[in-house]
Amino acid sequence: MMASKNVLVGQGLEELAELMAEFGEPSYRAKQLVEWVYRPVAAIEQMSSLPLRLRDRLMRETIYHPCSTVTVRRSQDGTRKYLLALQDGEHIESVYIPENDRSTVCISSQVGCQMGCTFCATGGMGFVRNLTAGEIVDQVLQVILDVGRRPSNVVFMGMGEPLANYSAVLRSIKVLNAPWGLNIGIRQLTVSTCGLVPGIRKLAQEGLGLTLAVSLHSADDEKRSRIMPIARIYNLEELLDALHEYAARTGRRITIEYALMDGFNDSPEDAHRLTEILRGLLCHVNLIPVNPIPGGFQKKPRDSQVARFESWLRRGGLVVSIRKERGADIEAACGQLRGRWEGV
Numbered sequence: 001m002m003a004s005k006n007v008l009v010g011q012g013l014e015e016l017a018e019l020m021a022e023f024g025e026p027s028y029r030a031k032q033l034v035e036w037v038y039r040p041v042a043a044i045e046q047m048s049s050l051p052l053r054l055r056d057r058l059m060r061e062t063i064y065h066p067c068s069t070v071t072v073r074r075s076q077d078g079t080r081k082y083l084l085a086l087q088d089g090e091h092i093e094s095v096y097i098p099e100n101d102r103s104t105v106c107i108s109s110q111v112g113c114q115m116g117c118t119f120c121a122t123g124g125m126g127f128v129r130n131l132t133a134g135e136i137v138d139q140v141l142q143v144i145l146d147v148g149r150r151p152s153n154v155v156f157m158g159m160g161e162p163l164a165n166y167s168a169v170l171r172s173i174k175v176l177n178a179p180w181g182l183n184i185g186i187r188q189l190t191v192s193t194c195g196l197v198p199g200i201r202k203l204a205q206e207g208l209g210l211t212l213a214v215s216l217h218s219a220d221d222e223k224r225s226r227i228m229p230i231a232r233i234y235n236l237e238e239l240l241d242a243l244h245e246y247a248a249r250t251g252r253r254i255t256i257e258y259a260l261m262d263g264f265n266d267s268p269e270d271a272h273r274l275t276e277i278l279r280g281l282l283c284h285v286n287l288i289p290v291n292p293i294p295g296g297f298q299k300k301p302r303d304s305q306v307a308r309f310e311s312w313l314r315r316g317g318l319v320v321s322i323r324k325e326r327g328a329d330i331e332a333a334c335g336q337l338r339g340r341w342e343g344v
């Protein structure tokens with residue numbers, strides 16, 4: 001069971017003001033407290049501008065960090081992968097990816113996932129529960145405590161389908177973006193979905209303008225259904241319709257994730273079909289040579305095949321990039337570290 005104590009991470013200025021009023025503290029304490037919460041520090045006792053009696057009470061009656069770092073694996077390329085424990089004993093993963101003058105934290109939105117994509121280690125675990133907004137935000141704070149600086153970007157690409165945990169994800173986005181929170185620009189926040197059409201439409205209407213990434217992986221409904229069960233519920237026509245709406249309402253370029261799998265979705269016909277269905281959509285395609293999981297049928301394509309596929313898409317008029325593999329020596333693909341820890 002989750003502890004019933006008040007959790008500080010995930011709360012906004014208004015909620016902390018209510019808490020301080022409940023504690024009988026002057027109103028300026030809320031601002032002091034929110035600054036400490038998201039600075040962050042490791043423990044309440046380090047919030048040195050708060051009086052000792054208030055720190056004591058906060059320690060007794062609240063939980064500051066809902067996550068604790070269990071292990072950090074460091075890759076030779078600077079990538080760090082975190083296994084975090086939650087208050088109820090569940091585990092999640094987050095990844096820190098430094099790159100030149102920017103850095104990205106990849107966070108989880110659920111424990112496990114019910115979407116069942118066949119190429120994904122998390123999908124094979126099944127669904128356990130949604131994360132709270134505090135648990136989502138705290139993943140970024142745990143990384144900051146370890147690396148000593150704020151990331152420039154945060155991507156919801158770890159364990160879970162963010163749009164299946166809509167309200168907690170939205171709340172966490174507000175905290176990550178708020179000037180009193182982590183103050184990360186809305187354009188630097190990316191939500192990645194496997195294609196939950198109602199969630200995409202809802203997000204379009206929020207008027208937030210965050211970056212949307214969509215796992216497409218095939219431009220053919222039948223083929224897509226074989227690797228992504230969600231495609232049996234929302235077909236490509238419905239998905240593309242929602243993406244056009246998102247781009248039109250937000251003016252943001254959508255990232256189309258395409259995991260290239262040798263012999264499955266890397267033919268000239270696959271490339272042609274992809275250019276056809278994306279014509280007219282404000283988007284760019286991110287090609288990802290698939291990272292095969294144990295027991296999966298997917299095979300990694302050769303570099304030359306990836307380059308060929310990229311050139312076919314470019315010739316078709318698409319904007320394309322190839323995602324560099326990061327942290328291969330530390331099992332950075334999502335779900336792998338938790339699987340090893342829990343023996344699943």
Ligand code: SF4
Binds near residue numbers: 113115123
């Ligand atoms: S790829 Fe994403 S949506 Fe699909 S099973 Fe894995 S975590 Fe879930």
